[in-house]
Amino acid sequence: MNNSVIVLVEHLRGNIVDITYEMLGVGKKIAQHLNVPLLALVIGKDVSKLTPNLGLADSVLLLDDEKLEITPPQLTAKLVENVYKQKQASILLLACTNITAGVGPILARRLDLPFINFCKTFRFENGDLFLTSQLYGGKILSEVKLIDNKGIVGIYPGSFPLDAGKSDRTAPVEELEVPDFVPEPSFKKYIEPELGDIDITKENILVSVGRGIQNKDNIEIAEELAEAIGGAVSASRPVVDQGWLPLTRQVGKSGMIVKPKLYLALGISGAPEHQEGMKNSETILAINTDPKAPIFNIAHYGVVGDLFEIVPILTEKLKQRKG
Amino acid sequence: MNLIVFLKMVPDTVEELKIASDGKTLDPDWLRMKANENDEHAVEEAVILKEKYGGTVTLVTLDAPEVDEAIYTALAKGCDKAVKILGDWQNFTSPAIAEVFAKYLKENNLIDSKTLILTGSQATDDIEGELVYYLGEYLELPVYGVVTYVQYNENKNNILIRKEFSGGLRGEFEVELPAVLGIQAAENPPRYVPIAKIRAMMKSANIEELEFTQDFASKGIEIEKLYEPEVAGKAVMLEGNPEEIATKIVEILTDKGLI
Ligand SMILES: Cc1cc2nc3c(=O)[nH]c(=O)nc-3n(C[C@H](O)[C@H](O)[C@H](O)COP(=O)(O)OP(=O)(O)OC[C@H]3O[C@@H](n4cnc5c(N)ncnc54)[C@H](O)[C@@H]3O)c2cc1C
Ligand SMILES: Nc1ncnc2c1ncn2[C@@H]1O[C@H](COP(=O)(O)O)[C@@H](O)[C@H]1O
Numbered sequence: 055m056n057n058s059v060i061v062l063v064e065h066l067r068g069n070i071v072d073i074t075y076e077m078l079g080v081g082k083k084i085a086q087h088l089n090v091p092l093l094a095l096v097i098g099k100d101v102s103k104l105t106p107n108l109g110l111a112d113s114v115l116l117l118d119d120e121k122l123e124i125t126p127p128q129l130t131a132k133l134v135e136n137v138y139k140q141k142q143a144s145i146l147l148l149a150c151t152n153i154t155a156g157v158g159p160i161l162a163r164r165l166d167l168p169f170i171n172f173c174k175t176f177r178f179e180n181g182d183l184f185l186t187s188q189l190y191g192g193k194i195l196s197e198v199k200l201i202d203n204k205g206i207v208g209i210y211p212g213s214f215p216l217d218a219g220k221s222d223r224t225a226p227v228e229e230l231e232v233p234d235f236v237p238e239p240s241f242k243k244y245i246e247p248e249l250g251d252i253d254i255t256k257e258n259i260l261v262s263v264g265r266g267i268q269n270k271d272n273i274e275i276a277e278e279l280a281e282a283i284g285g286a287v288s289a290s291r292p293v294v295d296q297g298w299l300p301l302t303r304q305v306g307k308s309g310m311i312v313k314p315k316l317y318l319a320l321g322i323s324g325a326p327e328h329q330e331g332m333k334n335s336e337t338i339l340a341i342n343t344d345p346k347a348p349i350f351n352i353a354h355y356g357v358v359g360d361l362f363e364i365v366p367i368l369t370e371k372l373k374q375r376k377g
Numbered sequence: 378m379n380l381i382v383f384l385k386m387v388p389d390t391v392e393e394l395k396i397a398s399d400g401k402t403l404d405p406d407w408l409r410m411k412a413n414e415n416d417e418h419a420v421e422e423a424v425i426l427k428e429k430y431g432g433t434v435t436l437v438t439l440d441a442p443e444v445d446e447a448i449y450t451a452l453a454k455g456c457d458k459a460v461k462i463l464g465d466w467q468n469f470t471s472p473a474i475a476e477v478f479a480k481y482l483k484e485n486n487l488i489d490s491k492t493l494i495l496t497g498s499q500a501t502d503d504i505e506g507e508l509v510y511y512l513g514e515y516l517e518l519p520v521y522g523v524v525t526y527v528q529y530n531e532n533k534n535n536i537l538i539r540k541e542f543s544g545g546l547r548g549e550f551e552v553e554l555p556a557v558l559g560i561q562a563a564e565n566p567p568r569y570v571p572i573a574k575i576r577a578m579m580k581s582a583n584i585e586e587l588e589f590t591q592d593f594a595s596k597g598i599e600i601e602k603l604y605e606p607e608v609a610g611k612a613v614m615l616e617g618n619p620e621e622i623a624t625k626i627v628e629i630l631t632d633k634g635l636i
Binding site for chain 1: 388390391393394396403414418471472501502503504505506507508509510511513514515519520521522523537539540541542543544545546547548549550551552561562565566598599600601602603604605606607608611612613614615619620622623624626627629630633635636
């Protein structure tokens with residue numbers, strides 16, 4: 055059957071996450087192409103208040119129950135499975151995020167459908183839907199044909215425009231019956247990031263270091279540049295995982311989303327998970343020894359070179375300039 | 378604890394990746410393989426848990442180029458036993474591999490009440506999402522991904538885990554064993570082992586090799602083509618010696634009023 059396209063609305067602690075609008079925009083185009091309605095499915099506790107934001111959908115399906123405050127992937131999958139079957143859907147769009155991670159694979163198994171993740175673009179050719187995903191840290195793209203236009207697609211955040219998913223109209227809401235189940239007892243609490251000395255989301259200039267910085271002692275090179283330029287030091291994940299900088303300095307999917315006036319990427323390859331946190335910076339300047347590093351695909355200025363040769367000279371020049 | 382870890386070899390993405398002439402795969406001649414980074418964290422977490430709470434760590438891999446070195450490294454780090462499942466797995470993707478692993482674990486009765494199965498949370502070479510959840514499905518066990526912290530409570534035989542969301546936000550969950558976890562980062566960064574210790578392992582340790590022939594419903598999705606992302610052509614590349622480049626950067630930043 056091919057009677058609808060469903061978007062699983064992503065929200066966290068009472069707010070819609072931007073990726074939802076990206077998915078609605080993509081979903082609308084696909085639904086129009088297949089000539090079927092676009093349905094937005096919202097699962098959670100007190101989520102009926104989110105429905106006015108989902109006007110681009112032809113209708114909103116609501117599973118609102120206090121037992122649904124936290125929905126681990128196995129539970130979400132169970133609920134979506136019912137709706138997918140009931141609505142005779144063909145394509146289900148999910149967010150490729152840490153919140154929704156797991157729902158796709160579990161559903162793929164249960165519904166015997168393909169799951170294609172990390173999707174960045176799509177196109178139709180002779181009525182077939184082709185999806186492009188990013189692999190290998192963003193260095194390679196892969197194209198897949200969705201057989202019979204049926205399957206589950208994980209949309210990578212930041213790949214599609216948000217505006218295309220917004221609408222002033224209000225969509226009709228259909229309240230679905232929440233099946234009987236025992237609420238998930240496993241959830242204990244949220245842990246907020248400890249606020250450190252510096253809030254990298256508020257800095258105008260970030261000197262960001264990646265694995266190319268090699269060791270903890272070398273962080274000082276970045277600290278000196280940050281001081282000379284009037285900014286703060288941030289980092290990619292490996293630097294934080296190694297314990298060289300605190301979690302509050304991490305930029306990316308699991309870390310902070312930053313939008314400084316200037317983002318200096320030093321020894322950062324620019325993996326999709328990193329780009330997610332910084333691609334909207336006003337000016338991006340990257341220094342990397344690898345000319346094929348994906349960071350150059352989004353940088354405004356690039357230097358193919360060794361950060362250890364360039365950064366100290368740059369710091370010196372900035373110091374002199376200040377006098 | 379009965380700790381079981383899966384480790385996978387992936388191309389080192391810091392190297393140049395060339396697409397093979399079939400247009401669908403990477404040219405193996407150009408690849409330098411390494412253990413998937415998250416898997417190294419999974420190995421580390423398993424060894425940390427063993428050191429804290431006792432038990433054994435079994436490393437499981439599918440046969441792949443250069444996998445032996447990664448196995449010996451993991452053994453040198455503290456894994457007790459290594460199993461390599463033989464076969465040509467090149468075109469197998471997560472759902473099918475999860476099926477292989479699940480069959481292996483079930484048929485050999487390897488899962489008991491104190492079993493914790495760890496995989497890396499994600500590999501860089503796979504479009505079908507994360508194996509860990511398929512594995513949880515096949516084994517009908519609780520499954521959590523993007524995990525960065527694990528603590529075992531012996532009295533309750535459960536684990537307390539932390540899982541990442543976004544913006545530094547994490548969630549804490551309490552999960553009964555047996556369970557399956559996708560590890561994103563271990564409690565400590567993966568330990569360093571000297572080459573000499575790895576060499577010694579190569580001489581003394583034994584990798585258990587296992588034949589596995591079975592038909593599968595599907596090997597996974599077929600990729601139509603691979604290609605390199607178009608360079609947006611946006612980046613102005615600055616050239617010259619370090620001195621000249623630094624000068625250019627200062628000029629640009631000055632022009633833009635950034636400094
Ligand atoms: C669920 C999930 C969440 C994640 N969340 C995040 C996140 O929040 N933030 C994040 O950053 N990543 C995140 N990642 C990890 C991400 O996939 C990448 O692994 C990571 O961003 C790579 O960091 P990197 O660029 O510093 O290291 P690498 O990819 O190893 O790149 C190092 C770069 O340094 C260059 N280099 C080396 N030496 C020099 C030198 N002397 N001078 C100049 N350049 C040099 C190399 O050419 C290379 O390009 C996440 C991954 C997953 C699976
Ligand atoms: N071929 C494989 N051999 C061993 N482990 C694997 C294999 N494929 C996937 N895994 C495990 O599953 C995790 C997630 O992989 P993936 O599903 O490819 O993102 C990896 O980090 C490994 O721990």
